[in-house]
Amino acid sequence: MVCEKIVKVNETLASEVASVINEANCMYYRFIIPGIHFKYPIVEVEEIANYMKSMEFFACIVREEIVGVIALKSSGKEGVVRFLYVKPGFQRKGIGSEPLRFLEDYAKGKGLRKLSLVVHSRASWAIRLYRSHGFVTIGFRDKGAWLDYIMMKIL
Numbered sequence: 190m191v192c193e194k195i196v197k198v199n200e201t202l203a204s205e206v207a208s209v210i211n212e213a214n215c216m217y218y219r220f221i222i223p224g225i226h227f228k229y230p231i232v233e234v235e236e237i238a239n240y241m242k243s244m245e246f247f248a249c250i251v252r253e254e255i256v257g258v259i260a261l262k263s264s265g266k267e268g269v270v271r272f273l274y275v276k277p278g279f280q281r282k283g284i285g286s287e288p289l290r291f292l293e294d295y296a297k298g299k300g301l302r303k304l305s306l307v308v309h310s311r312a313s314w315a316i317r318l319y320r321s322h323g324f325v326t327i328g329f330r331d332k333g334a335w336l337d338y339i340m341m342k343i344l
């Protein structure tokens with residue numbers, strides 16, 4: 190395990206969580222989101238704090254620093270994976286897989302039967318990661334300037 194621990198986080202850490210999301214998003218998505226649609230920051234601290242009321246957020250910790258984040262939105266027996274991000278400088282070290290694996294086990298433990306997610310169709314790095322975890326593409330969503338894939342995994 191590369192993460193020293195994965196912990197559930199609440200609004201008190203919204204600023205650190207938002208920072209990981211914004212920096213990692215900018216690093217990857219500025220190349221595939223057309224300029225007029227690209228947003229930085231992609232989320233404000235208050236938005237993340239608000240999301241934390243309806244989703245469970247987890248952080249991957251290395252030397253007391255949040256280096257990765259992931260969130261789960263549950264509804265009935267289904268869950269949606271949101272906000273999988275690893276901080277620039279910590280990527281490609283196996284960290285991203287760990288919160289995803291953790292979330293799958295956590296969701297199973299909660300009795301969820303299925304996980305889904307939405308990913309930009311040109312985010313090859315993320316699609317590769319999700320496929321290696323058994324997610325399959327089940328549809329797409331036309332965002333106008335680009336396509337998102339909808340991926341799913343039965344737990």
Ligand SMILES: CC(C)(COP(=O)(O)OP(=O)(O)OC[C@H]1O[C@@H](n2cnc3c(N)ncnc32)[C@H](O)[C@@H]1OP(=O)(O)O)[C@@H](O)C(=O)NCCC(=O)NCCS
Pocket residue numbers: 213214217272273274275276279280281282283284285286287307308309312313314315317318321
């Ligand atoms: C997706 C993300 C979280 C992966 O985190 P990471 O710590 O770099 O991932 P890992 O080191 O655990 O890599 C796991 C697998 O992901 C894929 N992957 C990760 N980064 C990749 C890259 N730059 N290019 C191609 N494949 C990549 C590979 O399959 C890799 O396995 P491998 O190293 O055996 O080939 C990270 O790239 C990130 O924060 N990206 C921006 C946010 C994002 O796109 N999130 C998904 C939103 S839907």
